[in-house]
Amino acid sequence: MDATAHDHGRDEGTDGRADGTGKADGTGRADGAFDHHDALGAEPLAPGASGAQAPPRVLVAGATGYIGGRLVPRLLDAGYRVRCLVRDPGRLRDQPWADRVEAVKGDVTRPDTLPRAFEDVDVLYYLVHALGTGRDFEETDRRAALAVGRAAKAAGLRRIVYLGGPSPRQVSERDLSPHLRSRAEVGRILLGSGVPTAQLRAAVIIGSGSASFEMLRYLTERLPAMVTPKWADTRVQPIAVRDVLRYLLGAARLPADVSRGFDICGPDVLTYRRMMERYAAVARLPRRVIVPVPVLSPRLSSLWVGLVTPVPGGIARPLVESLRHEAVCREHDIARYVPDPPEGPVGFDEAVRLALQRVRDADVATRWSSASLPGAPSDPLPSDPDWSGGSLYEDRREVTVDAPAAALWHVVEGIGGENGWYSFPLAWSARGLLDRLVGGVGLRRGRRDPQRLRVGDSLDFWRVEALEHGHILRLRAEMRLPGLAWLELTVTPEGPDRATYRQRALFHPHGLAGHAYWWSVAPFHAVVFGGMARNVARRAGAGV
Numbered sequence: 073m074d075a076t077a078h079d080h081g082r083d084e085g086t087d088g089r090a091d092g093t094g095k096a097d098g099t100g101r102a103d104g105a106f107d108h109h110d111a112l113g114a115e116p117l118a119p120g121a122s123g124a125q126a127p128p129r130v131l132v133a134g135a136t137g138y139i140g141g142r143l144v145p146r147l148l149d150a151g152y153r154v155r156c157l158v159r160d161p162g163r164l165r166d167q168p169w170a171d172r173v174e175a176v177k178g179d180v181t182r183p184d185t186l187p188r189a190f191e192d193v194d195v196l197y198y199l200v201h202a203l204g205t206g207r208d209f210e211e212t213d214r215r216a217a218l219a220v221g222r223a224a225k226a227a228g229l230r231r232i233v234y235l236g237g238p239s240p241r242q243v244s245e246r247d248l249s250p251h252l253r254s255r256a257e258v259g260r261i262l263l264g265s266g267v268p269t270a271q272l273r274a275a276v277i278i279g280s281g282s283a284s285f286e287m288l289r290y291l292t293e294r295l296p297a298m299v300t301p302k303w304a305d306t307r308v309q310p311i312a313v314r315d316v317l318r319y320l321l322g323a324a325r326l327p328a329d330v331s332r333g334f335d336i337c338g339p340d341v342l343t344y345r346r347m348m349e350r351y352a353a354v355a356r357l358p359r360r361v362i363v364p365v366p367v368l369s370p371r372l373s374s375l376w377v378g379l380v381t382p383v384p385g386g387i388a389r390p391l392v393e394s395l396r397h398e399a400v401c402r403e404h405d406i407a408r409y410v411p412d413p414p415e416g417p418v419g420f421d422e423a424v425r426l427a428l429q430r431v432r433d434a435d436v437a438t439r440w441s442s443a444s445l446p447g448a449p450s451d452p453l454p455s456d457p458d459w460s461g462g463s464l465y466e467d468r469r470e471v472t473v474d475a476p477a478a479a480l481w482h483v484v485e486g487i488g489g490e491n492g493w494y495s496f497p498l499a500w501s502a503r504g505l506l507d508r509l510v511g512g513v514g515l516r517r518g519r520r521d522p523q524r525l526r527v528g529d530s531l532d533f534w535r536v537e538a539l540e541h542g543h544i545l546r547l548r549a550e551m552r553l554p555g556l557a558w559l560e561l562t563v564t565p566e567g568p569d570r571a572t573y574r575q576r577a578l579f580h581p582h583g584l585a586g587h588a589y590w591w592s593v594a595p596f597h598a599v600v601f602g603g604m605a606r607n608v609a610r611r612a613g614a615g616v
Contacts, residue, residue, distance in 0.1 A: 126153065127151050127152055127153050128152055128153065128194040128195065128324075129152070129153040129154075129155060129192055129193050129194055129195075130147055130152050130153070130154055130155070130193065130194060130195040130196070130197060130324060131155045131156075131157055131189060131190065131193045131195070131196045131197070132144055132147070132154060132155070132156050132157065132197045132199065133157045133180055133196065133197065133198050133199060133200050133220065134197070134198070134199030134200040135156035135157070135158060135164065135173075135199075136158055136163050136164070136528055137199055137200075137438070138281060138282060138283075138438045139199050139235060139277075139313075139316065139317070139320070139438075140156075140197070140199045140438075141167070141438035142313070142317055142438055143197065143199070143317055143320055143321070144156065144167075144169055144173060145168070145169045146317055146321055147321065147324075148169055148172050148173070150321060152195075152324070153174075154172070154173045154174070155173065155174040155175075155176055155189065155193065156173050156174070156175050156176065157176055157178045157180070157186075157189045158175055158176070158177065158178070159177065159178070159179050160177070161175035161176075161177055162527055162538075163527050163528035164528075165526075165527050166526030166527050166528070166539065167526070176188060176189040180200055180216040180219060180220050181212060181215055181216045181219065182219075183219040183222070183223065186219060186220065186223035187223060187226070187227070189223075190223045190224060190226070190227035190229065191227060193227060193229055194229065194230045194231070195229065195230060195231045195232070195233060195324045196220070196224055196229055196231070196232045196233070196267075197233050197234075197235075197320065197324075198217075198220060198232055198233070198234045198235075198258075198262065199234075199235055200216060201213055201254070201255070201258070209250070209254065210250055210253065210254045210257070213254045213257070213258050214254075214257060214258070214261070216258075217257070217258040217261040217262055218261055220232075220262070220265075221261055221262050221264070221265030221266075221267070222265070224265055224267045225265050225266045225267050229267050230267075230268065230328065231267065231268050231269070231270065231323075231324065231326065231328075232262050232265065232267050232268070232269040232270070233269075233270045233272070233320060233323045233324060234258065234259055234262050234269060234270070234271050234272065235272050235274065235316070235320065236255040236256070236258060236259045236271050236272065236273050236274075236333075237251065237252045237255035237256070237273060237274070237275070237394065238252065238273050238274070238275040238308075238335070238394075238399035239252075239256060239273055239333070239335075239402075240252070240397035240398055240399055241398060241400070241402060243397050245257075248397065249393035249394050249396060249397075250393070251391070251393060251394055252393075252394050252397070255273075259271040259273075259333060263331060263332070263333070268326070268328055268329070268330065268331040269331050269332075270323040270326055270330070270331075270332070270334065271332070271333035271334065272316075272319055272320065272323060272333075272334055272336050272406070273333055273334065273335050273336065274311050274316055274336050274337070275308050275309055275310060275311065275337065275394075275399035276288075276308050276309075276310040276311070276347075276399070277310070277311055277312075277313055277316055278310050278311065278312050278313065278338075278420065278423040278424060278427060279312065279313025279314070279316075279423070279426075279427050280313075280426075280427040280428075280430035280431050281430075281438055281520070282313060282427075283391060284310075284391065285424075285427055286381060287377060287381050287391060288344075288347060288348065288351055289351065289381075289431075290380055290381035291348065291377065291380055291381060292348045292351045292352050292355070292357065292360060293355070293357065294380055294381075295360070295380065296357075296358060296360060296361065297360070297361040297362075297363075298360070298361070298362055298363070299362075299363045299364070299365045300344075300345055300362055300363070300364050300365070301364075301365065302364070302365075302366055303344065303392065303395040303396050304343065304344045304345040304348075304362075304364060304395075305343050305344070305345060305364060306343060306344065306395050306396065306397065306398055306399075307341055307342070307343055307398045307399075307400055308341075308342065308343070308344065308347075308395065308398070308399045308400070309337040309338060309340065309341050309342075309399060309400045309401050310337070310338055310340065310342065310347065310420055310423070311336055311337045311338040311417070311423075312338055312417065312418035312422070312423035312426070313423075313427075314418060314423075314426075315336070315338065315417045315418055316336065318410065319334075319336045319406055319410050321410075322406075322409065322410030323406075323409075323410065325409075326409050327409075330409070334403075334405055334406040335401035335402055335403055335404065335405075335406075336401070336406055337400075337401040337404075337417075338417045338418060338419060338420060338423065339416055339417055339419050340419055340420040341400055342420060344395060345362050345364065347420065348360060348362065349362070350420060350421060350424070351424055353421075354421050354424045354425050354428065355424070355428060377391075377392060381516070438520075463580065463581055463586075463587070464578060464579070464580055465578070465579040465580075465581070465590045466576055466577070466578050466579075467576065467577040467597045467601050468574075468575070468576045469574070469575040469576070469601055469602060469604075469605035470572065470573070470574050470575070470605075471572070471573045471605050471606065471608075471609040472566070472570065472571075472572050472573075472609075473570070473571050473572070473573055473609045473612050473613055474569065474570060474613050475569065475570075475571060475612040475613045476565075476568065476569055476570075476571065477542065477563050477564070477565035477566075477571040478542065479612045480563050480571045480573055480608075480609075480612040481541070481542050481543075481563045482612070483608050483611045483612045484545055484561045484563060484573075484608065485523065485524065485525055485541075485545065486522070486523055487531075487545075487561070487608075488518070488519055488531045488532045488534070489518040489519035489522060489531070489532065490518065490519075490522060491522070493532075493604060494603070494604045494607035494608050494611065495599070495600055495601070495602075495603030495604035495606075495607055496596075496599050496600050496603055499596060499599070499600050500515065500600075501515065503515075503533075503551070504516070504532070504533060507533055507551045507552055510552050512533065512550075512551050512552040513530075513532075513533050513550055513551065514532075514533060514551075515532040515533060516532075517530045517531075517532055517533070518531075518532065519531055519532075525539060525545065526539065527539050530550070531547060533549065533550055533551040534547035534548065534549055534550060534559065535547065535548050535550050537558070542563065543562065543563055543564075544560065544561070544562045544563070545560070545561045545562075546558060546559075546560045546561075547559045547560070547561075553579075553586075553589065554581065554582050554583065554585035554586040554588075554589050555579055555580050555581040555582045555586035555589065555590075556579070556580040556582075557577070557578065557579045557580075558577070558578040559575075559576075559577050559578075560574075560575070560576050560577075560578070561573070561574075561575050561608075562574040562575075571612075573605065573608055573609055573612070575601065575604065575605045575608075577597070577601055
């Protein structure tokens with residue numbers, strides 16, 4: 073199970089300034105730059121139990137997720153040794169900080185994989201949740217938290233830092249949305265583990281690529297006039313992603329006797345309707361016409377959000393349900409230990425401006441889709457020697473291209489997102505819409521970067537499973553299917569100005585439904601996959 077919520081050395085929207093949260097102040101570093109000596113005015117975290125004077129080691133569970141992928145480089149720059157707990161260490165390979173961390177294979181839902189990861193660790197960052205994994209996600213979260221708490225206690229960790237959700241006022245836990253109820257339960261389990269725990273509670277996180285920001289962005293940009301449900305008038309206190317990271321970094325050095333929850337938030341208290349209006353103003357969009365109506369349940373709203381935005385219904389619904397209750401900070405005690413910068417936390421308008429600048433610059437470090445879906449297994453490709461066998465369908469295409477291999481690879485790596493799939497756009501759009509209607513991710517996840525890919529990136533309804541730059545791109549399907557599917561694109565040089573393009577689509581059916589699915593779509597393969605191979609070759613030959 074992975075987390076859902078980086079430019080090396082730069083925070084969200086710092087416009088090229090030093091790592092941190094502010095502008096240069098003449099002291100040789102950014103005025104909001106976080107020095108790990110600053111948060112408490114004390115010495116760095118004590119070394120591990122071994123007594124060696126090595127920097128403290130932190131373990132990040134959820135390093136492939138939205139927040140984890142941004143936190144890791146900041147921990148490294150603050151002087152920590154970083155170990156990442158991941159189900160597939162290969163997914164870290166293309167991160168700019170990959171050679172600076174230790175990757176340990178493990179799964180928080182499998183207790184037997186945890187002891188090795190927890191050896192000689194001072195602090196655990198727990199950034200994992202099962203949002204969007206199905207109806208039993210609360211049980212999955214519970215089992216994972218219990219396993220992690222026990223492992224942390226057994227290993228003698230000094231602290232756990234957990235990023236959870238808000239705790240609405242005067243609302244009993246049983247009346248919370250399942251998502252918030254699970255977040256609260258995980259926090260309670262970790263606080264009861266016997267290891268000092270800092271539970272940071274954040275509501276709406278505003279940052280390029282966050283699920284909350286993408287939902288807000290697409291709703292506002294695509295709907296100049298809209299009717300809004302009752303929850304759009306619920307007050308929330310959003311927080312900029314750079315402030316979330318600042319608090320997370322500082323929480324590692326809380327005193328040993330501090331084990332509690334902290335509300336973290338920005339300075340603005342807004343309704344969701346007001347956030348859409350303010351977003352439109354910052355983005356210089358015409359004034360939006362917003363008409364509130366006393367209908368549209370969270371379920372209906374999530375379907376609407378799923379159709380309009382890239383956020384699939386499985387994630388949109390818990391986000392929408394969480395907006396039923398007011399999420400305003402009740403305290404700001406975290407500032408006693410992690411002081412805010414002189415100008416204070418980032419306001420909503422500035423957070424939106426910074427996030428939009430990242431989007432426009434195609435400089436989004438991580439996205440809500442960075443974490444793989446638990447339904448997407450990491451078992452071997454059917455052509456691998458250790459594949460377990462079974463039925464396998466394959467569509468194979470090969471084209472010789474009168475172009476250098478580098479030009480052909482440029483086209484291959486640019487596939488998907490705004491660039492499209494080089495064949496029969498209507499068929500791809502229809503397949504994406506069908507996927508969203510049945511609760512899948514559809515095509516709207518797009519790409520993290522318009523030109524470059526890395527292992528683990530989401531690419532519309534695919535995930536980059538293998539990548540050898542200049543040679544091979546293998547995608548694993550994350551659409552709703554009665555089986556497992558891959559799309560593999562290979563470039564082989566045949567001379568200075570000639571290359572071979574090979575393309576194969578593989579499908580491993582599950583049951584009769586899987587076989588029926590393959591044969592129902594097989595008649596379209598000549599158009600979809602054949603056209604794709606021809607158009608990739610044509611673009612490379614034209615130097616596009």
